[in-house]
Amino acid sequence: MRQGSGLEQAAAVPVYVVGGFLGAGKTTLLNRLLKTQKRRRLAILVNDFGAIDIDGLLVERRDSDVLTLKNGCICCSLQSDLFSTLKMLLSRSPVPEAIFIECSGVSKLQEMRRALADPILWQYAALEGVICVVNALDVITQSGITRDFLWKEQILSSDMTVLSHTDNLGKDAIQEAEAKLQALHGGVPVLSCANSLLTHEALFRLLEGKTEKSFFRAEDDVNDDFISLAWRRNSPVNLTGFRTVIDRHAAVLLRAKGILYLATAPQRALLLQMTGARITIGLAPEKALSDPDTRLVFIGRQGMLDTHALKDDLDTISA
Numbered sequence: 001m002r003q004g005s006g007l008e009q010a011a012a013v014p015v016y017v018v019g020g021f022l023g024a025g026k027t028t029l030l031n032r033l034l035k036t037q038k039r040r041r042l043a044i045l046v047n048d049f050g051a052i053d054i055d056g057l058l059v060e061r062r063d064s065d066v067l068t069l070k071n072g073c074i075c076c077s078l079q080s081d082l083f084s085t086l087k088m089l090l091s092r093s094p095v096p097e098a099i100f101i102e103c104s105g106v107s108k109l110q111e112m113r114r115a116l117a118d119p120i121l122w123q124y125a126a127l128e129g130v131i132c133v134v135n136a137l138d139v140i141t142q143s144g145i146t147r148d149f150l151w152k153e154q155i156l157s158s159d160m161t162v163l164s165h166t167d168n169l170g171k172d173a174i175q176e177a178e179a180k181l182q183a184l185h186g187g188v189p190v191l192s193c194a195n196s197l198l199t200h201e202a203l204f205r206l207l208e209g210k211t212e213k214s215f216f217r218a219e220d221d222v223n224d225d226f227i228s229l230a231w232r233r234n235s236p237v238n239l240t241g242f243r244t245v246i247d248r249h250a251a252v253l254l255r256a257k258g259i260l261y262l263a264t265a266p267q268r269a270l271l272l273q274m275t276g277a278r279i280t281i282g283l284a285p286e287k288a289l290s291d292p293d294t295r296l297v298f299i300g301r302q303g304m305l306d307t308h309a310l311k312d313d314l315d316t317i318s319a
């Protein structure tokens with residue numbers, strides 16, 4: 001076990017980056033990995049693109065440090081916050097045994113690599129691997145996302161891709177998705193969430209054996225393509241009105257998530273998840289109840305999602 005604090009430690013703390021497009025399943029995968037790491041003292045750094053911390057609520061480890069960097073992207077606008085948070089974690093006593101960083105869905109993973117390759121930082125916190133979570137349904141249906149520069153950048157900058165949303169797919173469809181990803185990013189392991197190989201041991205072993213990545217050049221301003229709206233309201237929301245507003249803007253919403261209090265059950269905090277056309281509303285984690293407001297984040301592309309119109313529409317929903 002690692003002893004001592006911060007700068008006196010003998011070996012660098014391993015850092016794992018979990019990236020992937022909006023709603024791909026990064027938090028879900030992270031929770032799954034963390035469950036298998038119960039005995040280790042971990043620090044988890046979660047980056048939410050929106051101004052409200054939702055992912056911090058959804059990471060289930062209670063006995064670890066879960067820190068959130070919100071309202072921007074750690075690969076660019078929040079890079080200095082990333083450094084100061086890592087520095088703070090490394091100066092704790094005892095230091096964490098591993099650090100997981102969940103990127104926002106619009107983070108460029110090559111930029112994350114570049115940021116974490118700082119030679120001073122590397123002595124204390126060394127990047128062990130970059131995992132990119134990819135929604136298998138997007139790969140199979142070749143949805144619009146697969147033509148997106150950022151979607152490809154994230155895959156091409158990773159050491160390993162993990163296919164999510166495979167649970168409702170047959171074996172052939174999963175193999176098709178794996179083959180398409182291999183064709184895009186040959187030589188890099190593709191694991192499926194539904195695959196029994198996806199144990200933490202297998203995953204970490206694969207990351208340890210990774211080959212050095214060739215440098216993938218990212219365009220500089222990809223993150224400027226995205227825009228978010230953080231919407232808060234201190235009274236419950238009428239579900240029919242809410243659905244009408246969501247339907248009106250659905251075509252340009254890439255992602256929506258957050259905590260919702262409905263007029264029909266104002267005591268119950270609900271978790272809204274919307275990725276593409278798929279919307280689910282379920283019970284929110286208990287810790288969400290500490291804040292009685294409805295708080296939602298909506299993400300879309302600049303020039304397509306009209307955040308002012310969306311806000312105006314949301315504000316008019318009756319209780």
Ligand SMILES: Nc1nc2c(ncn2[C@@H]2O[C@H](COP(=O)(O)OP(=O)(O)OP(=O)(O)O)[C@@H](O)[C@H]2O)c(=O)[nH]1
Nearest residue numbers: 021022023024025026027028105164165166193273
């Ligand atoms: N059926 C199924 N649903 C999944 C899977 N992975 C994620 N989801 C669902 O997809 C939605 C988004 O999952 P998250 O884990 O929050 O995705 P994310 O990549 O962290 O999202 P952002 O950080 O907002 O980009 C949630 O409703 C999840 O329950 C999967 O493998 N199968």
